[in-house]
Amino acid sequence: MTAEDVATPATRWLDAQQMAAWLPLLRVVQLLPQALDRQLRREAGIGHAYYQVLATLSAQPERTLSMGELARMTATSPSRLSHAVAAMEERGWVARRPCPTNRRIQYATLTDEGLGLLERIAPGHVAEVRRVVFDGLTDEQVEQLRSLALAILAPLDD
Amino acid sequence: MTAEDVATPATRWLDAQQMAAWLPLLRVVQLLPQALDRQLRREAGIGHAYYQVLATLSAQPERTLSMGELARMTATSPSRLSHAVAAMEERGWVARRPCPTNRRIQYATLTDEGLGLLERIAPGHVAEVRRVVFDGLTDEQVEQLRSLALAILAPLDD
DNA sequence: GGTCATAGCTTGAAGCTTCAAGTGTCAGCC
């Protein structure tokens, strides 16, 4: 497993500079979602995936979105969203209803209960985001972070 | 839910600059592990968590580490690691054996089969890492990435 | 108008992670 064990096609390993960035990045993408999940679960009993559904719907006109668009906006698979919304519907936070003009489409709407929950838990969540991400960064670093995140996002969206 | 609905303690929302960084970052921490997982699962039948165990053990003297240290190095909970190593032991990639001097400790060792698997799948995995992370970044950005990841890591480690 | 591929969403099973609780071991203390 050294750089000299060259097969076809040649295996290009990470150089020292890349490795020095990769290992911390790996920890971040591991620990950051974990931290968000834990804070939300402790104070609200839901994971971050559910929070994103609530928050995304709350920002829409009529607090409504089709399942497909909701999946795209929250970067989750249709299946995962379907399960999640089913669970949230059972708890009364979201309602589903078919589209009258295209019967393949289902609309998901944030209920008043769902909005109430979101309003209760949002401040604590935002505080956690500030604590783990933004409190330790300068304005210039925040700008770099935005630019880097967008650069990494490009190949991820295929 | 506006910035004017100030409760005690005052809710500080994210400003526009922070939001412009936060939304892409959120997608990255969501999609990046997903991409790594999918590539590995497609070509090797294992998830990224397993890969990290194999890779971490392979870099140790005797290819051995105690469960606790392995958990710390891979940033996973003891429970998660316990389940994962149990599954990998069943497939013959890792062996467990108690420490002779301190019987609370279990050592995990990468077997020859485990090392063989790692050597087969590492090139493809590294290629994927390059593709989604490093190919789109300049050297200067890689350096910024390292610095940012370390800054965010500090509050995450509590 | 019938056929076919595709879009949009759901389902169930399998796998993984988390949480709470449990086991056994060690070290400090009286």
Place this chain on the structure above:
DNA sequence: GGCTGACACTTGAAGCTTCAAGCTATGACC
């Protein structure tokens, strides 16, 4: 020596995510 508390790890159940397969509806093509 016996208690107490902490450490290292494991276990089982519950919840979440993923994958493959399925459903119905739509649009395009002939």
